[in-house]
Structure formats: structure tokens, C-alpha cells
Amino acid sequence: MRLRNIPRSQEVIDKSKYVVHDEKMAKGLWKKEIFGNTNPVHIEVGMGKGRFITELAKANPDINYVGIERYTSVLLRAVEKLEDEETAGGEVLKNLFFLCIDARELPEIFGEGEVDKIYLNFSDPWPKDRHARRRLTSREFLGRYDKILAKEGTVEFKTDNRGLFDFSLAEVEPAGWHLMASTFDLHHDEEMVKGNVMTEYEEKFSAMGNPICKMIIARGE
Numbered sequence: 001m002r003l004r005n006i007p008r009s010q011e012v013i014d015k016s017k018y019v020v021h022d023e024k025m026a027k028g029l030w031k032k033e034i035f036g037n038t039n040p041v042h043i044e045v046g047m048g049k050g051r052f053i054t055e056l057a058k059a060n061p062d063i064n065y066v067g068i069e070r071y072t073s074v075l076l077r078a079v080e081k082l083e084d085e086e087t088a089g090g091e092v093l094k095n096l097f098f099l100c101i102d103a104r105e106l107p108e109i110f111g112e113g114e115v116d117k118i119y120l121n122f123s124d125p126w127p128k129d130r131h132a133r134r135r136l137t138s139r140e141f142l143g144r145y146d147k148i149l150a151k152e153g154t155v156e157f158k159t160d161n162r163g164l165f166d167f168s169l170a171e172v173e174p175a176g177w178h179l180m181a182s183t184f185d186l187h188h189d190e191e192m193v194k195g196n197v198m199t200e201y202e203e204k205f206s207a208m209g210n211p212i213c214k215m216i217i218a219r220g221e
């Protein structure tokens, strides 16, 4: 994603009620203190402008959502969109918060078993071999997810990048996970496409004719 430095990003994010600022204090307290309920917690790592997670939060008020994005200039778009909608009389979402952090910090922010589902959508491919550990589906990242996911928790990953998808499939077993479902063409897979919510990148790349790959994985054999 090309980034422009938007000086007011930090200021808007600092003031927004949708952003959790003292995120390390929230560890172990997401349901009880942050959301104030016992509903499941689903997170999206690398949410970009946030359309996917915002749409899910509107459609599923009984699920708690946390959108994670490391760049303020990108998170700004998600925050401003929600706040603009609210100003125009839209609903105030009580089941959605954002975090401006690097996903490497996840185990410092969520306690053991505190997250029920992790979404990864169109994650950066990091094509150079020496950067493989930075891919959000690498075994290093799967190890981080392992620390925060509930026992029956799952990771759902979508991408149009076949190289990244093949790499991700190959990481599953060595990392101690198993494949629950996968497709190389989500939009033509009758079963897996049910309930699919498109992301910004998904819309753009599928409009260009790129097939979308998806996998769902869980821990253990």
C-alpha cells in the first residue's frame, strides 16, 4: 500500500473513541473491560482502510471486533469513515475497536486464548526470501497467533497472490496447524464463498480478473 504522510493522522487517532490507546493494559481484559460483555473476539490483522471489519461489526452485533493496522495514515481512513457516518446520524458501533500497532506485538496485547478468530486479508507478500519471517502467515506469526487464540480458534486468510498462498499452505503443518478448508478460486467456490465479505483489495483484484485464494486453519493435527 502506498503511503502518504498525513500529519493530522496521529491527532485524529489520539482523539478517537474507536481506538484503544493503552493497548498493553487491555491484555486479558478485552471482554470484561473493553467490550463489557462475554461475546467472542475476532480480530483482523493488517486491516487497511477497514471496510471488511466495519461491515462485519455492523452485521454481527454479538461479536466483538478489533481491527489492527500499523500505519496511522491508513488507520485514519477507517476512523474518519466511522466518525463521518456517526455525524451523519449513523449508528455508534459498540463492538468495534482499532489498534495502531505492529502485529508482532500481538502476544503483549491479547492474553492466552483471548481471541476466537483471526482474519488476514491480502497481507503484504514480502517477496524476498530473506523477508519471509515478516509474512503474516509465516510460522513465526503462526506462533504468535498460537499464544492468543482460543482452543477452537481459527485463522482465515485471503489473497490473490498465488506465491504467498503456496508459501502459507506450506507453513501450516510445520507450524503445528492443520488445514480445515482451502480454495484457489473463492468467488467460484459455492461452499466457501457463502457469507463472504469483500475487502478493498479483494474488490480491486477480483475486478482485474485475479482469482482469490482462501484458507482456514486451526491448531493441531
Ligand code: SAM
Pocket: 001, 045, 046, 047, 048, 049, 068, 069, 070, 071, 074, 101, 102, 103, 104, 120, 121, 122, 123, 124, 199, 200, 201, 202
Ligand atoms: N486487508 C486490507 C484489504 O484486504 O483491503 C488491506 C490490505 S494491505 C495490502 C495490507 C495492510 O496490512 C496494510 O495496510 C499494512 O500497513 C498492514 N500491515 C502489514 N503488515 C502489518 C503488521 N505487521 N502489523 C500491522 N499491520 C500490518
